[in-house]
Amino acid sequence: MTFSFSASLLTSLIIGCLLSFIFIPHLKNGAAGLAFRLFAGGGLGIGVTSCVYFICLLAGLTRYVPAIDLVICLVLGLLCFVLSRRGLRKEPLQLSEIGTFSGFRVLLTVIFSIELIASLLSFAIAFLKEPHGKWDAWLIWNMHARFLFRSGEEWRSVFTGGLDWSHWDYPFLLPLSIVRSWNYMGGESRNVPALMGLLFTCLILGLLLCSLSLLRSRAQGYLAPMILMGTPFFIALGASQFADIPFAFFILATLVMLFFQRRSPGNHAGPLILAGIAAGLCAWTKNEGLLFVPIVTVSLAGTAAYTGGWRQSFKRTGWFLTGALPVLLIVLYFKTWLSPANDLVAGFSLAAASAKLLDLGRYVEIARAFFITGISFTQGLIDVRVGMHLNPGAVNILLLVVYLLLTGIKIDEKDRVCLFQTAAVLLLMLAGYFFVYVMTPLDLNYHLMTSLNRLFLQLWPSAVFLFFMAAGLPEPASLAGGLPETASLQPQKGPGKGKKHRETKEMK
Amino acid sequence: MRPFFAKYRAKAGWFLLICLTGYAVLNLLWQSVRLYPGLPEKDPVTLHEERIRQLESLLPASGEVGYATTVENDKIFAAEKAFQNVEYLAQYVLTQYTLAPVIVRNSPEFPLVVGNFLDGPPPPGFLEKNGLAPLRDFGDGLILYRRDQQK
Numbered sequence: 268m269t270f271s272f273s274a275s276l277l278t279s280l281i282i283g284c285l286l287s288f289i290f291i292p293h294l295k296n297g298a299a300g301l302a303f304r305l306f307a308g309g310g311l312g313i314g315v316t317s318c319v320y321f322i323c324l325l326a327g328l329t330r331y332v333p334a335i336d337l338v339i340c341l342v343l344g345l346l347c348f349v350l351s352r353r354g355l356r357k358e359p360l361q362l363s364e365i366g367t368f369s370g371f372r373v374l375l376t377v378i379f380s381i382e383l384i385a386s387l388l389s390f391a392i393a394f395l396k397e398p399h400g401k402w403d404a405w406l407i408w409n410m411h412a413r414f415l416f417r418s419g420e421e422w423r424s425v426f427t428g429g430l431d432w433s434h435w436d437y438p439f440l441l442p443l444s445i446v447r448s449w450n451y452m453g454g455e456s457r458n459v460p461a462l463m464g465l466l467f468t469c470l471i472l473g474l475l476l477c478s479l480s481l482l483r484s485r486a487q488g489y490l491a492p493m494i495l496m497g498t499p500f501f502i503a504l505g506a507s508q509f510a511d512i513p514f515a516f517f518i519l520a521t522l523v524m525l526f527f528q529r530r531s532p533g534n535h536a537g538p539l540i541l542a543g544i545a546a547g548l549c550a551w552t553k554n555e556g557l558l559f560v561p562i563v564t565v566s567l568a569g570t571a572a573y574t575g576g577w578r579q580s581f582k583r584t585g586w587f588l589t590g591a592l593p594v595l596l597i598v599l600y601f602k603t604w605l606s607p608a609n610d611l612v613a614g615f616s617l618a619a620a621s622a623k624l625l626d627l628g629r630y631v632e633i634a635r636a637f638f639i640t641g642i643s644f645t646q647g648l649i650d651v652r653v654g655m656h657l658n659p660g661a662v663n664i665l666l667l668v669v670y671l672l673l674t675g676i677k678i679d680e681k682d683r684v685c686l687f688q689t690a691a692v693l694l695l696m697l698a699g700y701f702f703v704y705v706m707t708p709l710d711l712n713y714h715l716m717t718s719l720n721r722l723f724l725q726l727w728p729s730a731v732f733l734f735f736m737a738a739g740l741p742e743p744a745s746l747a748g749g750l751p752e753t754a755s756l757q758p759q760k761g762p763g764k765g766k767k768h769r770e771t772k773e774m775k
Numbered sequence: 776m777r778p779f780f781a782k783y784r785a786k787a788g789w790f791l792l793i794c795l796t797g798y799a800v801l802n803l804l805w806q807s808v809r810l811y812p813g814l815p816e817k818d819p820v821t822l823h824e825e826r827i828r829q830l831e832s833l834l835p836a837s838g839e840v841g842y843a844t845t846v847e848n849d850k851i852f853a854a855e856k857a858f859q860n861v862e863y864l865a866q867y868v869l870t871q872y873t874l875a876p877v878i879v880r881n882s883p884e885f886p887l888v889v890g891n892f893l894d895g896p897p898p899p900g901f902l903e904k905n906g907l908a909p910l911r912d913f914g915d916g917l918i919l920y921r922r923d924q925q926k
Contacts, residue, residue, distance in 0.1 A: 378793055385804040392807035392814075399820040402865075405872045418876040421837060428839070428878040430871070432852065490792055497796030499803045651858045661799040666792065673788030713856060739785060 268452050272459065275451035276313075276466070278336040280305070283312025285343035286544070290537030291527060292350060299480045299488075306473035307523070309466070310516045311541065314548035317443040318597050320450075324443070325600075327420065332450055372485060379489045383472070386496040390468065393506035394461050400508030401648075407434050408510055409460050411442035416449050426605050436606040438598060440552040441510045460508045467513045468505030471495065471728050474516065478523040479735050482530070482682070491735045497662035498645040500724055511721045514553045519728045520545035521563060522692065526685045526736070536586040543590020550598045554609060555725065557598075558699045560591060562692055570688045611707055623706055633704045636715040637697070644720040645727070651716055667734045675739035682736060689733050693726050820869060827873040829913045830889060839878045841885030842867060843907065843920070845894045848881050866891050883907060883922070890918035 472492040480488030524542035549556030572580035646660040854860040871879040883905040906923030
């Protein structure tokens with residue numbers, strides 16, 4: 268069983284990594300670059316293989332899924348080999364220098380490791396307490412996985428089974444990833460959904476660490492995941508086996524890829540295609556992704572038009588949509604041919620909508636909830652018996668603001684557009700969520716109490732990434748008695764590599 | 776004074792961040808560790824699954840069955856929406872979770888009806904009104920009913 272489960276993950280990982288080799292061939296930087304491929308590719312691979320599984324489900328080919336996965340691995344591997352032979356890996360990405368270990372960095376590595384072990388222990392105990400996850404896990408995600416796995420050829424019947432309360436309009440990335448592993452294993456295992464939760468929790472931490480290490484500095488790379496590990500709700504939600512954590516991963520992956528595209532020589536389109544795939548997988552993970560995709564597309568088109576004109580905008584948006592389209596077609600098929608109407612959309616009428624839009628009281632109630640939750644969401648689920656109240660805890664958005672005030676802001680010229688774009692995406696997502704609440708047919712208080720903190724957490728890893736992309740770079744050498752490490756370089760060659768006293772170079 | 780603060784404020788930022796995240800992580804671990812000895816041998820979902828799984832031998836491999844519980848069916852979701860009682864809904868959902876792919880409809884109007892009375896007997900007259908006759912009593916509030924087709 269363990270071997271089969273590992274095989275299912277390994278094929279996903281290989282497919283994701285090969286995609287990253289094909290679309291970001293110029294990423295180097297040794298171990299950090301490879302780790303980036305593993306973390307980004309691991310998540311993308313799980314998403315892509317769940318899409319493949321869905322196609323096999325439609326075609327009645329689920330018994331051949333391992334063989335089909337293997338064929339995809341071989342085809343991508345061959346493609347990768349051909350591309351490498353054609354020498355498409357000439358110019359490296361313009362990334363920060365990883366450098367050698369200083370005293371400060373060793374200390375940071377030790378603290379990071381302790382926090383990681385402590386977080387994994389907390390996760391393990393949360394799993395032992397609730398091995399089936401929390402409410403939504405067995406009401407929605409694991410329930411869907413069970414139906415899809417146990418129904419066999421009759422899996423379509425569940426959409427007409429009258430089980431609307433289980434939200435059969437929710438996309439299938441997470442349930443099918445679980446079903447796919449069960450398919451490899453030849454039977455159900457209670458541990459698979461929990462392992463998926465653990466995997467995506469670790470993938471977010473790893474992606475944040477590697478991307479900031481590559482784009483800024485390793486110190487920033489360690490500090491950012493520490494914020495997430497210090498967010499009790501992040502660990503709890505991962506152990507709860509909800510789809511919010513995979514969704515947060517794909518949002519982060521999309522935004523990180525956009526930064527990588529800006530750093531790529533000659534505006535290589537590969538990272539944009541990967542960003543598109545990640546954005547498409549957002550829509551295949553949760554309905555909120557259907558809001559995320561147009562927002563990213565519009566902000567990408569807008570910033571590209573502002574900086575490079577409309578021609579550039581069409582080109583960049585086109586590459587992004589090329590990546591997103593295959594996944595979006597799957598989502599479109601799912602939404603139009605299989606899933607029932609969403610409970611927030613069903614029964615929509617213009618009269619009711621306009622009455623809600625003109626109700627000032629709703630705006631006030633939602634704004635109040637946004638303010639309280641915005642500061643308190645890191646601490647966990649709301650106790651409905653107590654209601655919403657301020658509970659900032661040790662780690663929250665204010666800590667990031669204070670950190671930014673203390674370290675100052677240092678934005679690389681080449682990241683300026685992407686920073687603006689990422690901030691716009693996150694703010695527009697919040698605005699979108701706000702208006703979903705304004706229009707909701709559900710009881711407003713009930714809807715806010717049961718979902719708002721999860722929506723904030725979906726954006727939290729990306730917000731942390733954004734803050735650390737803007738924060739002043741730590742100067743560990745000043746602690747260790749050397750020169751500050753602020754250089755953002757192409758991977759260095761020759762004897763200069765690893766010297767303690769390095770020249771601070773300007774980006775090209 | 777200004778250069779002095781400029782020199783130390785970044786260090787203060789890292790120090791603050793490391794201390795607060797360290798505190799939060801260790802605090803969560805401490806709370807989890809304190810919880811650990813009190814964890815029951817089996818979690819409530821597993822217990823409920825084992826209880827409901829007894830029905831599987833008497834149910835068809837697929838298709839639909841009905842559901843009855845301590846309150847009228849329409850109150851199961853209403854009580855949860857009003858934050859009054861989530862237990863009835865949790866019990867219904869876990870029954871479905873266990874019996875999937877058999878569809879458990881939230882209604883007693885089916886030839887076979889799962890009676891889940893963990894929180895007490897059904898409302899007076901409910902079984903008679905719906906023509907439910909016990910097929911097998913599994914104990915612990917779990918009864919499988921057959922419905923009189925004329926009702």
